[in-house]
Amino acid sequence: MSAVKLDGKATAAKIKADLTKRVAVLKERGITPGLGTVLVGEDPGSQIYVAGKHRDCAEVGIASIRVDLPATATQPDVEAAIDELNASPACTGYIVQLPLPKHLDTMALLERIDPAKDADGLHPVNLGRLVHMVDAPLPCTPHGIVLLLREYGVPIKGAEVVVVGRGITVGRSLGLLLTRRSENATVTLCHTGTQDLASHVRQADIVVAAAGVPELIKRDMVKPGAAVLDVGVSRVNGKIAGDVALDVEEVAGHLTPNPGGVGPMTRALLLSNVVEAAERRLG
Numbered sequence: 001m002s003a004v005k006l007d008g009k010a011t012a013a014k015i016k017a018d019l020t021k022r023v024a025v026l027k028e029r030g031i032t033p034g035l036g037t038v039l040v041g042e043d044p045g046s047q048i049y050v051a052g053k054h055r056d057c058a059e060v061g062i063a064s065i066r067v068d069l070p071a072t073a074t075q076p077d078v079e080a081a082i083d084e085l086n087a088s089p090a091c092t093g094y095i096v097q098l099p100l101p102k103h104l105d106t107m108a109l110l111e112r113i114d115p116a117k118d119a120d121g122l123h124p125v126n127l128g129r130l131v132h133m134v135d136a137p138l139p140c141t142p143h144g145i146v147l148l149l150r151e152y153g154v155p156i157k158g159a160e161v162v163v164v165g166r167g168i169t170v171g172r173s174l175g176l177l178l179t180r181r182s183e184n185a186t187v188t189l190c191h192t193g194t195q196d197l198a199s200h201v202r203q204a205d206i207v208v209a210a211a212g213v214p215e216l217i218k219r220d221m222v223k224p225g226a227a228v229l230d231v232g233v234s235r236v237n238g239k240i241a242g243d244v245a246l247d248v249e250e251v252a253g254h255l256t257p258n259p260g261g262v263g264p265m266t267r268a269l270l271l272s273n274v275v276e277a278a279e280r281r282l283g
């Protein structure tokens with residue numbers, strides 16, 4: 001058996017085509033959406049992701065505001081950059097690229113973002129709105145995962161979903177999205193403290209691997225026909241290594257490539273949050 005490819009690149013291209021039209025309408029009505037990014041330090045992965053975000057903006061007509069600070073930037077330096085983006089009329093939404101250098105207080109910085117400009121959906125107010133199931137910008141990777149599953153008709157309603165990894169950008173919030181009444185999945189969140197990971201994964205109709213551990217999910221852990229989404233990004237010998245072993249393709253029903261799966265969806269949903277924030281300005 002060979003799994004159906006969950007093509008994030010192709011699905012993201014469709015989303016971006018729709019956003020291009022919406023951006024044109026906004027511009028006709030006098031609003032140019034603008035994405036800001038705050039990057040601290042020289043982490044090579046983060047530099048690639050931020051550069052990609054600005055390329056995506058150019059593709060759909062969103063303006064870009066890029067703030068790059070040295071790894072030595074202090075908490076007040078980053079706070080000043082955030083305050084400036086909060087006040088800038090040209091910036092409809094922005095992100096602080098994660099992870100930040102260890103000497104910075106990430107939570108305090110995320111809390112400082114104006115929730116109305118929170119393009120990542122990671123501000124505590126917006127995560128709280130997600131808990132309460134009220135309208136808010138959704139975290140980009142979890143939202144991208146849900147849209148990718150829908151695009152390929154993978155049944156979510158009633159599915160047993162196992163999410164591996166409890167990080168803020170993916171694992172924690174994905175469970176909130178998938179257990180909304182509109183999705184109605186049953187979600188188990190596994191992490192480094194989980195006693196028997198394989199036994200959980202074996203029960204799953206949908207597996208989302210977001211632990212950052214190369215080849216954590218092995219072929220014999222996957223229920224035949226399950227949908228497997230690989231969010232893991234590790235660099236091994238200069239190449240991207242996902243959390244899912246390559247031969248899982250032989251048992252899975254659906255599988256994301258990596259790269260080309262969840263990553264492009266994350267980027268497309270970030271643009272979507274920026275456009276939605278601009279549309280909210282119109283009322």
Ligand SMILES: Nc1nc2c(c(=O)[nH]1)N[C@@H](CN(C=O)c1ccc(C(=O)N[C@@H](CCC(=O)O)C(=O)O)cc1)CN2
Binds near residue numbers: 049140
């Ligand atoms: N503020 C945030 N920081 C981080 C997030 C986030 O959503 N918000 N997520 C990740 C990194 N990330 C976005 O920032 C991200 C990772 C990967 C991709 C992507 O498109 N990957 C490509 C491969 C690119 C490569 O060659 O490395 C793919 O999967 O095809 C996009 C965004 C942590 N930080």
